[in-house]
Amino acid sequence: TDLGLIRNFSIIAHIDHGKSTLADRLIQVCGGLTEREMSAQVLDNMDIERERGITIKAQTVRLNYTARDGRTYELNLMDTPGHVDFAYEVSRSLAACEGALLVVDAAQGVEAQTLANVYQSIEHDHEIVPVINKIDLPAAEPDKVKAEIEDIIGLDASDAVLTSAKSGIGIEDTLEAIVARIPPPTGDRDAALKAMLVDSWYDPYLGVVILVRVMDGVLKKGLQVRFMQGGTQHLVDRVGAFTPKRVDLPEIGPGEIGFITAQIKEVEQARVGDTITTVKGGADKALPGYKEVQPVVFCGLFPVDAADFEKLRESIGKLRLNDASFSYEMESSAALGFGFRCGFLGLLHLEIIQERLSREYDLDLITTAPSVVYRLRLGKTKNEEAKTIELHNPADYPDPNRIEWIEEPWIKATIYTPDEYLGAILKLCQDRRGIQTDLTYVGGRAQVTYELPLNEVVFDFYDRLKSISRGYASFDYEQIGLREGDLVKMNILVNNEPVDALSLIVHRSVAEERGRGMCERLKDLIPRHLFKIPIQAAIGGKVIARETIAALRKDVTAKCYGGDITRKKKLLEKQKKGKARMREYGNVSIPQEAFIAALRMG
Numbered sequence: 001t002d003l004g005l006i007r008n009f010s011i012i013a014h015i016d017h018g019k020s021t022l023a024d025r026l027i028q029v030c031g032g033l034t035e036r037e038m039s040a041q042v043l044d045n046m047d048i049e050r051e052r053g054i055t056i057k058a059q060t061v062r063l064n065y066t067a068r069d070g071r072t073y074e075l076n077l078m079d080t081p082g083h084v085d086f087a088y089e090v091s092r093s094l095a096a097c098e099g100a101l102l103v104v105d106a107a108q109g110v111e112a113q114t115l116a117n118v119y120q121s122i123e124h125d126h127e128i129v130p131v132i133n134k135i136d137l138p139a140a141e142p143d144k145v146k147a148e149i150e151d152i153i154g155l156d157a158s159d160a161v162l163t164s165a166k167s168g169i170g171i172e173d174t175l176e177a178i179v180a181r182i183p184p185p186t187g188d189r190d191a192a193l194k195a196m197l198v199d200s201w202y203d204p205y206l207g208v209v210i211l212v213r214v215m216d217g218v219l220k221k222g223l224q225v226r227f228m229q230g231g232t233q234h235l236v237d238r239v240g241a242f243t244p245k246r247v248d249l250p251e252i253g254p255g256e257i258g259f260i261t262a263q264i265k266e267v268e269q270a271r272v273g274d275t276i277t278t279v280k281g282g283a284d285k286a287l288p289g290y291k292e293v294q295p296v297v298f299c300g301l302f303p304v305d306a307a308d309f310e311k312l313r314e315s316i317g318k319l320r321l322n323d324a325s326f327s328y329e330m331e332s333s334a335a336l337g338f339g340f341r342c343g344f345l346g347l348l349h350l351e352i353i354q355e356r357l358s359r360e361y362d363l364d365l366i367t368t369a370p371s372v373v374y375r376l377r378l379g380k381t382k383n384e385e386a387k388t389i390e391l392h393n394p395a396d397y398p399d400p401n402r403i404e405w406i407e408e409p410w411i412k413a414t415i416y417t418p419d420e421y422l423g424a425i426l427k428l429c430q431d432r433r434g435i436q437t438d439l440t441y442v443g444g445r446a447q448v449t450y451e452l453p454l455n456e457v458v459f460d461f462y463d464r465l466k467s468i469s470r471g472y473a474s475f476d477y478e479q480i481g482l483r484e485g486d487l488v489k490m491n492i493l494v495n496n497e498p499v500d501a502l503s504l505i506v507h508r509s510v511a512e513e514r515g516r517g518m519c520e521r522l523k524d525l526i527p528r529h530l531f532k533i534p535i536q537a538a539i540g541g542k543v544i545a546r547e548t549i550a551a552l553r554k555d556v557t558a559k560c561y562g563g564d565i566t567r568k569k570k571l572l573e574k575q576k577k578g579k580a581r582m583r584e585y586g587n588v589s590i591p592q593e594a595f596i597a598a599l600r601m602g
């Protein structure tokens, strides 16, 4: 295709502002699908994504649009994941485009997540076309939203397109704006091949499918290509695009977006951001912006029923086939038996995987306390040199006497909220060791930025934020590096036995309060047993909080009719033995929910 007729763009929107609905309309108008095929929203193709309203995997569709100028354009619409956990994937998708539609709900206005994505888009020099959606709603205030776009984002919104994706209003205007305002790509057909690997996923029939944006040169079937970062070579055996149906094409030229397959078995070999070039006469410099993604949140996943371990291993392996960004290794816990230590890009990523395991693979799981990655400096010992280690499992916490310092990851959080909830939000951030760096008011809303330790955010920060703001506050974050902190390991002892799955690393200043909270919650979460159960929080040998679950008085002798003393004695003995057995094995049944529920800070 003539470069001048290509437009590559993405859609930026806050969750629920109508991104998928608008994308569906664009596809419909361009005739990519029949009415019946349209009946399901096509861009969000996983159940969980749809239910949670989150787009996880980027998908791209190629549309042909015959504009009012009579020419037929090739529009590549790149769908981007809508959550902070997937920020790197978003950045690569954006790097494949020249422009973006900024969809803002006419009744809700601009939100924090929108802002973060807009700034990213601006960083990629995108031409941004504001689209004010849901103008059919009685509460729609398009003029107010225009003013917000100008005041808050600093974009000219006088030419914003007004749409109702739901009722099909303004769809052609949107397409015309794309053609007129988003610049075509540039690229050199005769230069050495440089294609960016935008995304990859596993398809049971095709193997690994790779989404690419060709910068220079041409990608064709039969080419021997090299992945410049991964260092592997592959034979391209299929080239095509999604309309959104998969179609094979003779080639993908400069400026175009499409997919290839190359007999690759694992997504791990097709890393997002890599540069694809030809083996012969290839490019000598890779495209900028490649980053290896590292998990930031870790937790243990254990089957409730130990017999499910093999099933868990198999299921995790299958999920991993399609998601190279989470990691796992086997782990054994004294309390929970065999399971896996898994690493995720963030809490939402963790929840998605956990949910898929329970829903798609029908597994009951215990999730241990999420942990971030700490950096520890260990002093010299008689047998060992001083060294710096990374720690992401409280169970591996070394001898405290050897620790010279501990560093923890910090984030910069941007929270956007209606005024009335600001007080409660500031308190929440303060309680989580936050440092306020900025506070500004726009209209009736406040934008506040805080520096926060990530470990204070991974438990239930987001849930708390949503509940104290009745869902109105939005939250976005970026990592800002490691800082030293006075961090200690807190053990939880149930019936005098440390339960490794409940231990966690906390800041000393909040340890006592957290310990007390956990003991109180566990007291309610663990059912009564036939014996008294002490619950303690301890740092090293020092108990900092304690609760006791009273024994259940089960009067077994009541069943006996007075007289028969031998029977009564026997029963009493049995009961005593029962108690002893339970105590002996530290046999307290802790319900599955307790492990995560205990961490929720009231």
Ligand code: GTP
Pocket: 013, 014, 015, 016, 017, 018, 019, 020, 021, 022, 044, 052, 053, 054, 055, 082, 133, 134, 135, 136, 137, 163, 164, 165, 166, 167
């Ligand atoms: P994520 O995929 O979660 O990011 O959400 P999204 O931005 O794709 O939103 P989606 O298209 O799923 O729309 C969210 C809700 O808004 C759905 O219930 C839509 O039916 C509704 N919606 C979308 N566009 C319009 C519109 O123009 N008017 C009205 N009234 N509702 C709309």
